[in-house]
Amino acid sequence: MTALYRKYRSAVLADLIGQDDIVRTLSNELRGGKLAHAYLFAGIRGTGKTSTARILARAVNCLEPVEGEPCNRCQACVEILDGSAVDVLEIDAASNRGIDEMRDLRERVRYLPAKLRSKVYIIDEAHMLTTEAWNAFLKTLEEPPAHVLFILCTTEPHKVPDTVRSRVQRFDFGRVSSARIDDHLRSIAAQEGVELDPAAARLIARAAQGSVRDGLSLLDQCFATGDRPVTLETCRRALGLAHPDVIRALLEGLAVRDAAGALRAAGAAFDAGADPRQLLRECSRLARAAELVAVGFAEGVRLEADEDELCRRLAAQEPDGFWLRVLEEMGAAELELRQPVDARLQVEACLLRLCRGGSAGGGEERLDRLEARLGELEGHLGSGAREARPVGRAPGAPAAAPPPAAPVHRAVRTASEPSRTGSEAARSGQRTAAAPASDPPPRLSGADPAGQPADEARASGELEVDPAEVSAVGPLGAVAADSTGTVAADPTAGAAEPGAAVVSRLPDSLVTLEAWQVAWPALIEAVNRRDRVFAGVLRGCRPLAAGPDRLVVGAPYDFHLKQLGNPAKRPILAGAVEAVAGGPRELVVEFCGAPAAPAGGAAADAGAQLTDAVVATFAGSRITSTRLVDHAHDPVDEG
Ligand SMILES: [Zn+2]
Structure with a gap:
């Protein structure tokens, strides 16, 4: 055939x-x-x-x-x-x-x-x-x-x-939109005289991830089962997809850090013949949706009706970047599946990390909350009269006085991070040790367990700040998320980054430099939800070139170059890029010089970069x- x-x-x-x-x-x-x-x-x-x-x-x-x-x-x-x-x-x-x-x-x-x-x-x-x-x-x-x-x-x-x-x-x-692939699949099924359930066609179209050929190969697999008509259930079995109820249970388990519940759901999926990679992809897709809903970009998500309800609930349960972490972890686990490993074990380890690490449940979490609350109260005491100041400031007002509540709140949240990043460091150390000797995937490479503690100590030193210091980093907080997770423009940001407006204009597919320029503030916000200081670093950078599978980030100074190359920070950027773009990108960081005054000696180099930028900008049109x-x-x- x-x-x-x-x-x-x-x-x-x-x-x-x-x-x-x-x-x-x-x-x-x-x-x-x-x-x-x-x-x-x-x-x-x-x-x-x-x-x-x-x-x-x-x-x-x-x-x-x-x-x-x-x-x-x-x-x-x-x-x-x-x-x-x-x-x-x-x-x-x-x-x-x-x-x-x-x-x-x-x-x-x-x-x-x-x-x-x-x-x-x-x-x-x-x-x-x-x-x-x-x-x-x-x-x-x-x-x-x-x-x-x-x-x-x-x-x-x-x-x-x-x-x-x-x-x-x-x-x-x-990438071809799943709607177009869906149409194509149904037309081919009709020409082949096979009855194909519309929901099954949608599922295949989604799994094709923008590739028409992959879509047709998957349709072939479904036809090969011999089931007629081809139902949603046929499709799931042929593609090794877990039942949505199982995925729902798994994500709900993660949301409350119920490790046993999440593992039970994963076990049920595997027993029913689910493919580990597909399981991670399905969870990642919904985690991305939950994260986008949490940052207030629900219109960027296309979901089935029941999934929509699920993602809204997950977003409300964990609005503070947890789903971004799920994306990072699952992306890393999927990369590891390319090595000859026990896939099931790998998925389980990933779920355990998510339940154990981060703002872990039980005592540690209560402690975090208590710390946050204390910090908030301290902030109120410290800022005093500033509380009464109206939010909209006249232009030219001193930038050293941002509206106190939001920054203080966020700073306190990051101040509770060392415990989390500490355990993250420990686990990435374990993971490095367990990895095979051959090239480790880039997002994991260089996770140096020995070097980590010093970095962490320095980072936490920077993070445990009092409100005065927060004011000093104030201008970096161009886009801040309030406690309900909606994106709001910070009045201290000036005209440069109209956060919410920009987020709602995000293009469907981020494959060109222009698209990334539009999406840049959204990317910064996504990073900001994980690491405020690192978001500040990224704010000084800009996209240089982009393609369907790649993003080149320009670093203006050596400082930025080093920060973006930091193995402890890299996964945060990679995860945010994946969340915003809807798919992984190869990340390349290049020194691009300060934007304002290019040095005379580097003229030739700047010329070459300009050519690159032009080529990237007009990619797809005649050059x-x-x-x-x-x-x-x-x-x-x-x-
Ligand atoms: Zn001819």
């Missing part, structure tokens, strides 16, 4: 799912005969990169194109479709990394196509090419022969050298292209 994703591979651009902008641009280029010489298709797997490349290969060679699209019936189209066309070459860079292959390609590129109008080279996994191979390829790109079209496909565009990126037209294939002059309609140049 042919896999569904092969059988239903898009045959023309108009069939591509969820890449409307790319389709529009490419269609225009094809109709106008204005294709570039070389393209870079970037994006996560299963979003249509290779399908588009193959459609382009046919479109430039089709004998009877319709509105720029290939007819898929003429001799040229048929030969390309059945893979017998010698002029269309698909190269898997993962297995052809070498400079020899690229030199060979460079030689062969010179010859005219044997049969078709254009030679098309589709280079899959292009990021796998070696530097030498890239250099050889670059020589070809500098003087591209008129009869050749290059299409580079990659899931990791940042690994493609800048020199190449600046010579190709780049398209970013975004630089060497154009073919409608070669499709010209006689082949014999010279």
Whole structure:
């Protein structure tokens, strides 16, 4: 039986799912005969990169194109479709990394196509090419022969050298919305004559995480069970998903730090055949929702009706960043599952950490609350008359007097952290010791148990502050969360960061620099909920570049660079980024210099960064292209 994703591979651009902008641009280029010489298709797997490349290969060679699209019936189209066309070459860079292959390609590129109008080279996994191979390829790109079209496909565009990126037209294939995948799945089920429960289709669409191909593979798995109609229950079993009641019980257990309850729920899920990774993902998805509801961004969450109610309750129960921690821990546990480990044990250890660590239940928690209350009272006593001051201050009023209640409250909350971070340090020490000798995942690496106590001591020294010191850090508190969890703009923040307004404008998918610039205040707020001081550090930084799987953060000074590189702080940032973006990102921190006055000596460097910034900003639109002059309609140049 042919896999569904092969059988239903898009045959023309108009069939591509969820890449409307790319389709529009490419269609225009094809109709106008204005294709570039070389393209870079970037994006996560299963979003249509290779399908588009193959459609382009046919479109430039089709004998009877319709509105720029290939007819898929003429001799040229048929030969390309059945893979017998010698002029269309698909190269898997993962297995052809070498400079020899690229030199060979460079030689062969010179010859005219044997049969078709254009030679098309589709280079899959292009990021796998070696530097030498890239250099050889670059020589070809500098003087591209008129009869050749290059299409580079990659899931990791940042690994493609800048020199190449600046010579190709780049398209970013975004994650496809689950609504579009849902439609697609139901249409395919109808064509296959299989009855598919709408709730089951929604579930598969969600599990596909933006990849059409993954969605179709999952649908294949459900069809393979033989159950007809395909119900929600069929789907859950085929995909190894736990029953929602079990997930609900697990999260509710976590919320009250009932370790036994959470473990019992996990045990029930495993006994019913749930996949550990899927279990973590489902819990993470709902934890993210609870966290977003807690920060007052409920509209950023798309949930089924019963889940909505659950997440609101979880958010109300634990409004202070606990669900962000759940996200971090579960993300880390999922990473560890990539190593050969006992998956069940790993999940259980994660649940135990969540119940034991943090503002642990029982005595410790009561102590924390007592401390917080004491601190609050002290704050009131200390600030005295300031209490009566109206919240809205006139501009120009001294910044050293923020409204006392909120900052003091928050400062006290962070002051109770050492006990938590201490146990966190202990456990990350354990985890490092238990990890296999091979490369540990980045978010765990460098957790140096020996170095930790000193860091913690220093950090706690900074954190145990009196109200006067809080005033000194006041300007950092641009966006503060009040006790109900709603985001409110702090009047001391000035015009720079209109918190709530910005949060509600968050774009759906954070894959571009522009989107991250808009989302930056929300990210800072997410970090602020875990670590106020660290949020202050982040406030001095800015996003430099972004892609579907990556975020580059610019650090203006060495101080910021060191703080962002601190292994104890890194997971906080990674978790916040994941929460805001709705998915993990590879985090890269780069020194970017102070924004105001760039040093004269670093001019060249600044220029390069500017280029990077421009490239990142306009990712997805035309950057630089060497154009073919409608070669499709010209006689082949014999010279
Ligand atoms: Zn054709």
